[in-house]
Amino acid sequence: MRDYLIAGNWKMNKTPSEAKELVKEILPLVKDSTTKVAVAPSFVAIPAVAELVKGTNVILAAQNMADDEEGAFTGETSVLMLKDLGVEMVILGHSERRSIYKESNETINKKVKLALKHDLTVDLCIGETLEEREAGKAEAVCFEQLEKGLAGVSEAELANIVIAYEPVWAIGTGKTASPEDAEAVHKACRGKLAEMYSAAAADKIIIQYGGSVKPANVKELMAMENIDGGLIGGASLTADSFAALVNFNK
Ligand SMILES: O=C(CO)COP(=O)(O)O
Secondary structure, three states: OOOOEEEEEEEOOHHHHHHHHHHHHHHHHHHOOOOOEEEEOHHHHHHHHHHHHHOOOOOEEEOOOOOOOOOOOOOOOOOOHHHHOOOOEEEOOOOOHOOOOOOOOHHHHHHHHHHHHHEEEEEEEEOOOHOOOOOOOHHHHHHHHHEEEEEOOOHHHHHEEEEOOOOHHHOOOOOOOOOOHHHHHHHHHHHHHHHHHHHHHHOOOOOEEEOOOOOOHHEEEEEEOOOOOEOOOOOOHHHHHHHHHOOOOO
């Protein structure tokens, strides 16, 4: 059976002081969870959060990283810096990175390979826009993001990859994909991964759903056969709602 992974993507929210307070509240609420749990604070809040989650069941994640190891890249944050702070996982290819910061599949792939080289788990985000969905292209877009994002990634390395299916039209909008619609894309993506790698590798990989996941809809989403967790934005910003998501199966 696949593990569930519930991850909080705090995006550009929470100052380092606020992040500390939030983690202090979250830790006791999730310490006995049977799902895996991760939080992704902003870069500047990572040191404070790292100190608090050390030795706990909470995985420390970053929201992005540079596509080079080091050098003259003003304003960027490298994989080496993240590793030095104890980061274990990195979210790559989030739709906000793709649309606002114009990250291409090729750039994302470079980051994926760099993160894997340094033993970070990668949470690779994929997902279609509303326009693409309405044009009947949801699966094709996801397949292309998988193929290009994972180019050159071996089957052995796939063990360090998590996929997050986040339909862009469902992010921060209050519109959740219906469990059946989400399941259809998850199933198709698992099929695609089986084609790219093997049925065994595809069966093992965690595919999270993201997009307006809330305590009120988490159970029905997680009940789907191919949905193995959630990447949570808004509802990860308060301890009670995040813990309710982490503990959805209790
Ligand atoms: O983008 C998301 C997580 O990465 C989802 O955000 P919301 O949960 O706020 O819709």
